Amino acid sequence: MNYDCAVKGENISKKFKTFTLDIPDLRVPKGFATALIGENGAGKTTLLNMLSGIRLDYKGELTFFDKYSSEEKERRADVKNRIGYTGTGRYYLPQWTVSDVEEISSLLFDNFDRDEFERYCRELAIFPDSPDGVALKKKCSALSDGTRTKLMLAGVMARDTDLLLLDEPASPLDPLMRDKLCQMIGDYISDGAGEKSVLFSTHNISDMESITDYAIIMEHGNVVECGFVEDLKEKYILIKGDAQDAEAASKILYTMTKNPYGFEGICLAENLDKLAGMNVSKEIPSLFQISVAVMKNNTKMVLK
Ligand SMILES: Nc1ncnc2c1ncn2[C@@H]1O[C@H](COP(=O)(O)OP(=O)(O)OP(=O)(O)O)[C@@H](O)[C@H]1O
Secondary structure, three states: OOOOEEEEEEEEEEEOOOOEEEEEEEEEEOOOEEEEEEOOOOOHHHHHHHHHOOOOOOEEEEEEOOOEEHHHHHHOHHHHOOEEEEOOOOOOOOOOEHHHHHHHHHHHOOOEOHHHHHHHHHHOOOOOOOOOOOOOOOEHHHOOHHHHHHHHHHHHHOEOOOEEEEOOOOOOOOHHHHHHHHHHHHHHHHHOOOOOEEEEEOOOHHHHHHHOOEEEEEEOOEEEEEEEHHHHHHHEEEEEEEHHHHHHHHOOOOEEEEEOOEEEEEEEHHHHHHHOOOOEEEEOOOHHHHHHHHHHHHOOOOOO
């Protein structure tokens, strides 16, 4: 499938004392929602920090919107303004009030819309007890983790951007709000008519699967699998079989869970013929099942 890229990376690398991120070829397709998946410490935040400009001390070439180098993106306000970012840390200072967030955002970003910000505050039910749905005097330090994340999302959604980089946006959110987040990302992509893209890291793969078009799976600083979800669901197959075939199948399956009656696991579609003669059924795996299989197959952790 041919597609343009919101971000392209060539030979991206960053060395820490005990960790190296090394990605020869990174592609974030334009017009889609991309999930960045990987175990703790795989390098997702490090990569998002590079893309957002928080971290510039890396090697390699990044190209934004098929046109702008990382340096150009940092230098040109018109390009930087097209990119929105939310992180997991204390992005807004604790002493800031919601009014400060609004004020500072409108000073920092040309395209920040105060009415939209307040609309998102109401839509995300950030201040359900406030009569107008926006508690401008409330300090960030008085907000829960989830509410702070919702405030960051309101702040970034209130800007006119073409690329959202969201680091773990779903983690602190309750299930209702994860659903809302999916809806917001879905609307952002569809309103963008092929021009707007989202890259979000997540451990909540199942909750975010409905809006994930493309997935990048990382392990220990490397991309170990990537592709459109519909293609991954053809590349990998969920196999269920009888207990008597479990041992033979375990040599072919990426991962296997067993019980006294049978087994299930993920295998590459290209290896299906190796299961010939076994009494197995085939199903389309979920992105969660594919991700766990790929992560288990590539992890350097000792899993017991
Ligand atoms: N400033 C730093 N100095 C040294 N090592 C660092 C630094 N920042 C990150 N690392 C290391 O880089 C690795 C990747 O960290 P990163 O936060 O990118 O992982 P992650 O995939 O986002 O993890 P998680 O899912 O737990 O949030 C880790 O081993 C971490 O210890």
